[in-house]
Amino acid sequence: MTEQPGTYKSVSIALTGAGGAGVITAGNMLLEAAAKSGLYGLFMRSSGPQIRGGEAAAMIRLSSKPVGGPGESFDIMIALDWHNIDRFAIELPLTPNSLVLADPAQGEVPAVIANSGAQIIQLPMKDMAKKIKKGRPNMLALGVVATLIGLPDDIVDAVLERVLAKRGGDALEASRAAVAAGMEIAATYDFDRTLKGDADGGDRWMLSGNEAAGLGAIRGGIRFVAAYPITPATEILEWIAPNLDKIGGALVQAEDELASINMIIGGSYGGTPSLTATSGPGLALMAESLGLAVASEVPVVVVDVMRGGPSTGIPTKSEQSDLNIALFGLHGDAPHLVVAPTSVSDCLFATQWSVHLAEAMQTPAIVLSDQLLGQSKAIIDKPADLAFVSQRSVVEAGVVDYKRYAITQNGVSPMAIPGTAGGQYTADGLEHSENGNPSSQVNDHISQLDKRARKIESFDYGDHWADIEGDGELAVITWGSTAAVVSEAISDLNDKGVNIRMIAPRLLAPALPDKMTEALKGVKRALAIELSHSEQFYRYLKGYFDLPCPVQSYHRPGPLPFRAAELVNEIEKWSAQ
Amino acid sequence: MSVQPATKALSARDFKSDVKPVWCPGCGDYSVLSSITKALAELGLSPEEVAVISGIGCSSRIPAYLNSYGFHGVHGRATALATGLKLSRPELTVLVTGGDGDGFSIGGNHFLHACRRNVDMTYIVMDNRVYGMTKGQPSPTTEPDWDNSALAPAGTGLRPFNPLVIALASGANFIARAFSGDPNGTAQLIVEAIKTPGFSFVEILSPCVTFRPDQREWKTDVHPSPVDPTEDIGRAARRLMTDDGFNLGVLYSGHRKPYALNFDASVDSLSDLEQQFAV
Numbered sequence: 001m002t003e004q005p006g007t008y009k010s011v012s013i014a015l016t017g018a019g020g021a022g023v024i025t026a027g028n029m030l031l032e033a034a035a036k037s038g039l040y041g042l043f044m045r046s047s048g049p050q051i052r053g054g055e056a057a058a059m060i061r062l063s064s065k066p067v068g069g070p071g072e073s074f075d076i077m078i079a080l081d082w083h084n085i086d087r088f089a090i091e092l093p094l095t096p097n098s099l100v101l102a103d104p105a106q107g108e109v110p111a112v113i114a115n116s117g118a119q120i121i122q123l124p125m126k127d128m129a130k131k132i133k134k135g136r137p138n139m140l141a142l143g144v145v146a147t148l149i150g151l152p153d154d155i156v157d158a159v160l161e162r163v164l165a166k167r168g169g170d171a172l173e174a175s176r177a178a179v180a181a182g183m184e185i186a187a188t189y190d191f192d193r194t195l196k197g198d199a200d201g202g203d204r205w206m207l208s209g210n211e212a213a214g215l216g217a218i219r220g221g222i223r224f225v226a227a228y229p230i231t232p233a234t235e236i237l238e239w240i241a242p243n244l245d246k247i248g249g250a251l252v253q254a255e256d257e258l259a260s261i262n263m264i265i266g267g268s269y270g271g272t273p274s275l276t277a278t279s280g281p282g283l284a285l286m287a288e289s290l291g292l293a294v295a296s297e298v299p300v301v302v303v304d305v306m307r308g309g310p311s312t313g314i315p316t317k318s319e320q321s322d323l324n325i326a327l328f329g330l331h332g333d334a335p336h337l338v339v340a341p342t343s344v345s346d347c348l349f350a351t352q353w354s355v356h357l358a359e360a361m362q363t364p365a366i367v368l369s370d371q372l373l374g375q376s377k378a379i380i381d382k383p384a385d386l387a388f389v390s391q392r393s394v395v396e397a398g399v400v401d402y403k404r405y406a407i408t409q410n411g412v413s414p415m416a417i418p419g420t421a422g423g424q425y426t427a428d429g430l431e432h433s434e435n436g437n438p439s440s441q442v443n444d445h446i447s448q449l450d451k452r453a454r455k456i457e458s459f460d461y462g463d464h465w466a467d468i469e470g471d472g473e474l475a476v477i478t479w480g481s482t483a484a485v486v487s488e489a490i491s492d493l494n495d496k497g498v499n500i501r502m503i504a505p506r507l508l509a510p511a512l513p514d515k516m517t518e519a520l521k522g523v524k525r526a527l528a529i530e531l532s533h534s535e536q537f538y539r540y541l542k543g544y545f546d547l548p549c550p551v552q553s554y555h556r557p558g559p560l561p562f563r564a565a566e567l568v569n570e571i572e573k574w575s576a577q
Numbered sequence: 578m579s580v581q582p583a584t585k586a587l588s589a590r591d592f593k594s595d596v597k598p599v600w601c602p603g604c605g606d607y608s609v610l611s612s613i614t615k616a617l618a619e620l621g622l623s624p625e626e627v628a629v630i631s632g633i634g635c636s637s638r639i640p641a642y643l644n645s646y647g648f649h650g651v652h653g654r655a656t657a658l659a660t661g662l663k664l665s666r667p668e669l670t671v672l673v674t675g676g677d678g679d680g681f682s683i684g685g686n687h688f689l690h691a692c693r694r695n696v697d698m699t700y701i702v703m704d705n706r707v708y709g710m711t712k713g714q715p716s717p718t719t720e721p722d723w724d725n726s727a728l729a730p731a732g733t734g735l736r737p738f739n740p741l742v743i744a745l746a747s748g749a750n751f752i753a754r755a756f757s758g759d760p761n762g763t764a765q766l767i768v769e770a771i772k773t774p775g776f777s778f779v780e781i782l783s784p785c786v787t788f789r790p791d792q793r794e795w796k797t798d799v800h801p802s803p804v805d806p807t808e809d810i811g812r813a814a815r816r817l818m819t820d821d822g823f824n825l826g827v828l829y830s831g832h833r834k835p836y837a838l839n840f841d842a843s844v845d846s847l848s849d850l851e852q853q854f855a856v
Contacts, residue, residue: 035856205854215854219847223840224665243850248842252664255690259657262650266630266661269648270669274661292651379856397625418646418662418669421625426640426647437596438641438649 010063011149011193012071014092015141017080019053022138027058028377029142033151033159034062035206035379038197042067042344043377044561046091047316048084055084057092062149064196066380068343068484072565074098075193076148077118078141080125081106085113091560094118099191101125101144103137121189128181134174135181143182150194153183203382209373210235210277212347213303214243217275219348220355221390222301223249224274226263228256228282231315232371233305236277257282261289264300268293269427271417273359273390277303280322281312283366287329290364294334294452296427297405297413299358299365299392303351306370308558317559318371320480320531326366327509327540335453337365338509342467342483344378350506352388353464359390361455362412368508372481372561397421403434407447411455456510465507468519472499474575475526477551479504479537482562486529489567498575511544526551527574529567533557589614592624594644599635601709605757605783606636609703612760612781613672614643616767620670627670630659632684634676635710636703636783653684656691656700663698664838670771671698678708681717681738688740692747692776697835699770699777702740703757705785705792713788725788740780742817745810745829750775752813752829756799757783762825769827775835782823795823802826 013030015023024045031043041062048054061071073093078101079085094100094116102109103125114120123144125137146156156179164172207215214236217225225244227237241251249272254260257278264274278286283304293300306322308314326338337357341350351367358365393414395402404425406413416423425436431448433439467483470490478486483504490500503519505512520526526549530537538553554570592614600606617627627645631637633652640647646669650658655673663671673691680688680702691700706723708714714728717738724732744752751773755763763781770777782799784792806827807813813829820828844850 032856204856205851206856207854211854215851218850224661226661245839246842246844247847247850248840250664250838250840252660252838254657255686258654259660259687259690262654262657263661263664265650266648266658266663267665268661269658270628270662270666272665274665289651289654296648296650382855416646418628418666419625421623424624424644424646426643426649428641428649429651430649436641438638 008193008195010061010067010071011076011195012059012061012074013145013149014074014077015058015080015138016077016085016092017056017138018083019047019050019056021056021080022136023056023058023080026138026142027060029159029163030060030145031377031379032206033146033156034197035204036155036159036199037151038199038201039064039195039379040066041379042069044070044372045375046088048087055088057088059091062195064198067378068488070561070563072563076145077101078144079103079106080137080141082110085110089113101141119191123185129178132174132177132181134170135178136175139175139178140182143179144186146179147183147186148189148191148193204379205382206377206379208235208375208377209341209344209347209369210305210375211239212344213277213351213367213369213374214240216348216351217301217355218243218247218249219386220352220388221273221359222275222355224264224267224272225249225251225276226254226260226267226274227251227276227278228254228260230279230282232307232375233277233279233303235374236303236305257285258289261286261300261302265289265293265298268298268300269418273299273355275301275303275355277305279305279307279315280309280325283322283325284329287325288331290336291330291332291334292429293364294330294336295429295431297362297415297452298427299362301351301354301358301365301367303367303369305374306368314559316371318481318531318561319558320370320482321533321536321557322368323508323532323536323540326368333449335456336363336509337361337456338368339365339506340368340480340508341373342480342504342506344373344376345380345383346506347373348383349386352386355390356388357459359392360412361459362392362415363452363456368480370481395420395423399423404436405432405434405448405451407434407451410458411451461507461512465505465512465515466519467504467506468502470499470501471522472501473522473524475501475503475520475523476529476571477503477526477541478529479508482529482531485562485564486567488564489571492564492568493571498572500571500575513545516545517548520548523549525549527571528553528555530555531558531562586621587618587623589618592617592644594642596641598642599638601787603786604635605705605785606639606703608757608760609636609701609763609781609783610639610642612763612767613639613674613701615760615764616771617645619764619768620771622670627672628662629672629674630655630662631674632679633710634679634708636674636676637679639674653679654687655679656684656687659698660691660694660696663696667697667837672771673698673700675702677702677704677706677718678716681740685717689743689747692744692749692778694836695748695750695775695833697774697776697837699767699779701767701779701781703781703783704740705783705789707785707788709785709788739817741820741828742814744778745813745817748833749778750831750833751777751827753779753827754825755779755781756795756825757781758796758799759825766827773830775833798823799825802828806830808832
């Protein structure tokens, strides 16, 4: 190894095995120990379509700096077995600098791995674990990795104790012995990827994007959730159900997504800030009723954790291909909000902000997360407390001559919450007059369309509309989970002396062309980067913004996530044109 | 149940809005509208304590004709919307009104699950066995040989949906049938439906004189149910399966506990929740 210990930018580790082999458990423990050692990290999971027993990979990247995306390749791969390896080896890039630990009991190292030129060490993990009472190979692997990256033994032990002590029996002692055996053997390897953490570097959190979205919802004031399970959004529901319960909210499981969206429209109509979470197929089912929320001016928040599409697509893998349906999927002229988090941590902010925006403007907000953000667990700096909470304009009891859809300057009309005497009205998906009565008259249609558009167009979104980094004359415009990888690529290019600006709009609807023009000031050329086969984002940029410079597109479909090296390469090629 | 006496007694008229219905002359729904206002007045409710939710169709227009809170939503999803409202605002009296197409065809799945979930609300279906708003197509309750529709000129040939049997099998706690030609009897059944905890289903035979003039005969077909209401689900099943479709009255009234959510907090602040993420 040419680099000095502690100088690696990051270290990437893959633990692979059949479902049930415990790679996800070991991965979680590794991430927690890294967090306690003051490291940042990102834990992405890959799993096959099987409910149980399929292949699983824990893909962990650790660094002394915040981690937004996967590393270029894996430094360490530990294969507990080779179950279905051909199916996901492409997700595990290896190089001659990589170290692969293989168990001879699982057979020969498959060509797809051996051909990478990685250094391969045979380690009889299964046999070694067997010699320990209730010892398991995944814990042995944990010990190996902990030593190779230099995690302090006492921290690893503290994690084992926290996770396993309550399990009782001899689970803790068995795991301790297996971890120790792994550490012992790893100390003999001529391979070192020691990372330096900063345990005093401030408060850190460890959570997934789906958990972050759930917390953002609760922070924003959501107290009612109705939803139907769907991969990869279910963890939002599973996290929020018990936590809403604690904070004084509740979740109901609906019979389908048509019911979910209508239940939350009902909840919000009743005055309770309400949310649902889904993925592409569910969002498609909700489209009609999202139009109802627009027309009846009922605020709701829908989190779409995108997966590969169309149709059932690839439920367990990521893609940025629901942009079109989120922006344009509603029939009629239906102005609404679309907000996209740019990192795992931002899932919290973006969701909280969306609740605030939806409530303030009495309109639906779609939060476009994706599988990569939602199901990845990250070590992040503790997020700041934000003042954004739901603030809905309502009328008090005793209101006279109340007009629910009164034409106002900013387009927002105070809402009467059922139970408020004098405020009775009928919310309607039919076009209506100011007092809510059904109307097909020209003037009512135009004035109500104007008001619904005005309320979101005239709102002051402040600086939160986009993440903007750097000031180069070349710019990359991107969005969502791709932003973190672009940011890393740009940082790598900066090290090479190439200065690139990044603009990642968080607010996708309404489009804010003036703000984009301002952000692009001084830019001579721009490149749009997205994970979509039909370059949906690029076409949206071309259609909705007065771009002051030529824009090109780099795009490809999922399910493979972007890696910084790929984007460095593409941006370099483009910048040299 | 959250039925509280109002401070001053209101009359049926106080529950009507000044919006003129779009219905045809002779439509049964006028009478159902009156029965609903009578029932709400008799229960001593105030208009602001009541929310009437509907989907799409002639009868789904009812919320706008009432002076209570209302929601005229999308086709087929009224019970879902009402479920969200009632679960989060249990103190409100929630009614769902609609027709046979809205409730049993496009909204069929929600009907099953509303019965099964048994949230405390009353679902009033004005059944005229035809799509009126789209001008005369067969609905799930239309007779198989009804051939007056351009859409099914030879009739559907399909066995009609039996909403009361489905409601019972799916778990509705209260099942009744009424006839729009008997507004007082209908009002009494609605009062009972609202007073009975859980999901109450009231089918009201409400003729469409425009597309189903044959339904004018219903006034001679209907008759009070020859037996008293039962709380025995087995007896109710046999009765509903052999029913001629014109028995009026409460046909089943059970004791299932309504589904409700608990909105009591057990922690004081968000930081109690956030602690779980701290490294």
